Amino acid sequence: MKPSKYNFIFEYEKNILIYNALSxxxxIIEPEVKKALSSEKDLEEFINKEKNKKIYKELKKGKFIVDFDELKYINFIxxxxxxxxxxxxxxIAPTMNCNFACEYCYELRKKVFMDKEVKNSIVDFVKQNINEINYLSVSWYGGEPLLDLKTIKELSKEFIKLCQSNNIKYTASIVTNGYLLNSKVAKELKNLEIKTVQITIDGPKKIHDKRRPLINGKGSFETIINNIKGAKEYFEHISIRINIDKTNEGKIxxxxxxxKNEGLTEENCSPYLAFVDVSTEVCRDIEINCIDIKNRSEYMIERVKEAYEEGINIIKYPTPMYSQCGAVKPNSFVIDPEGYMYKCWHEVGIKALAIGNIKGNEKNKNFDRYLKWNTFNPLNYKECKNCKFLPLCMGGCPDKTLFKYNGIQEEGCTMYKYxxxxxxxxxxxxxxxxxxxxIPVK
Structure with missing residues (x-):
């Protein structure tokens, strides 16, 4: 038995706290326990005392002490x-068209909508896999997916029918700018079993309307706020994403x-902070406004504390993330309006990065890229293998590691590192x- 390499021990208000990234x-621990976790020898002496048997069981349960190879365990999970x-x-992106002109967004606004051939091919693809799966998970994306509500309705009904007839669990979500999400549309989405929604708001009205205006230049803030108020009763959860860079960091x-005053920080609505990032080569000119990893980490601490003092909890508990990103899973795909298939939604609309097309026999057209995604493993990188934060990060964003940085770079690490x-x-x-x-361990 040995102390876990993923233990973090620190003091807070006269208490000794221990956190384990593996579990x-x-x-809360006593000084005697802290000493026991400092070395295998001290741990052995501690365990051999009869009075410590109960504590030993709790330490083992929390993986604060282990009797196995932790890297092999992480790799297995x-x-x-x-x-x-x-x-x-x-x-699924039914269209790459968008009704917004966000200043940091360079997604291709092609006025292409999904045709019947692509829709049928998607349904056929699900049918081909239906006997091999226990659940189907669909996320609607864009562009602005609600510009093609017709496709969402048609495909959702097909998916639901297939899942019900084959006793398959079905889950669905949508990422939308929220402008078209009025109560009527929200009710329709609920009936299509879409249970979770992500909507972006980038600051108070003046800042949001500058950063996320309609194509005609008009503001979108008030409509989105009113829509969230009217829509929240129809969904299990609405996540309000707040994109942050140097141009709005002081207004969060x-x-x-x-x-909070509008009732949008409680019950089934919760805001969370995200950072504008350079995800593709076409948006390099926004990099000057991006916040680096160390400053992001400090910023998060400051905003979390300020928000807490205002009675708003935006603290995210650090949990192990073994499942990582869907992009590296063989059974996960992103499909654009023309049927092109990708592994990551950062790549949607960039046909050169597609791994194939859902139509006909073109699904594995770019098999080498498909293999790069699906063979990604953070344990292949010595920086990750030797890092105490590995279970909280698992190599960071695979897109950055595989294609942007061509390896591990500090900017791709978890903020928890700092x-x-x-x-x-x-x-x-x-x-x-x-x-x-x-849990007290005393």
Whole structure:
């Protein structure tokens, strides 16, 4: 038995806390336990004392101590989740057209809508796989997917019918700018079993309307806010994504306070902070406004604390992410309006990066690229293999590692590398306020 290499021990308000990245376990410990976890010799002496048997069991349960090769364990869990064939994941962009002209977005706004041949090919593709899966997961994307609500309706009905007749679980979500998501549309989406929604708001009205205007230049903020209010009763959860860069970083708390006053930070609505990033070569000119990883980490700590003081909890508990990104799973695909298939939604619309086309026999046209995605494993990189934060990051964004950086770069690492202790302290503070405690190991 040995102490886990993924233990993080720190002090907070006279308590000794321990967090384990392998399990996500979080506990209060006594000084004697801290000493026991400092070496295998100290641990052995601690375990051999009869009075410590109960504590030993708790430490083992939380993987604070282990009797196995942790890297092999991570590799096993990662591959088990990656290569399981029980599910089929489809991200479908019915159109790349958009009604917005976001200043940081360079997605190709082609006024192409999915034709009958592509729709039929998608349905046929699901039929071909239906006997091999237990669940079908669909995410609607774009462009702005609600510009082609007709396709969403047609395909959703086909998917639901197929899943019901084959006893397959069906889940669906949508990423939308929210402008067309009025109560009538929300009700229709609910009837199509779309349960979760992601909508972006980039700041208070003045800033949002500058960053995310309609194509005609008019603002979109008020319509989106009103739509969320009217739509939230129809969905299990609405995530409000706030894109951050150097041009709006100072206005995020103002936005969060506004959302709270409008009742959009509780129940089934929750805002979360994201950072504008350079995902493709066509958007290199926005890089000057992007915030680097170290400053992102500091920014998150500051905003989390400020938001907490305003009664808004945007703290995300650091949990192991073994399943990683759908792009590296063999049974996960992104499909554009013309039927081109991709592994990552950053690539949608860039035909040279497609792995094939859903129509006919063109599904594995770019097999080498398909293999690069599906053989990605963070343990192939020594930087990840030797990193204490591996279970929280798993190599970061595969697109960056495989194609943007051609290897591991600091900018692709998790922010927890720089702010884990502070984020855990804030999480604990919020839990203590609600009367919850981390598991005591004493």
């Amino acid at each position: 996500g376990g979080f506990a 990662y591959n088990s989740l990656k290569f399981e064939k029980k599910g089929l994941g489809l991200t 708390i103002e936005l969060l306070k506004y959302l 702010n884990l202790e502070e984020m855990l302290k804030m999480h604990l503070k919020a839990k203590l306020k609600k009367g919850f405690l981390p």
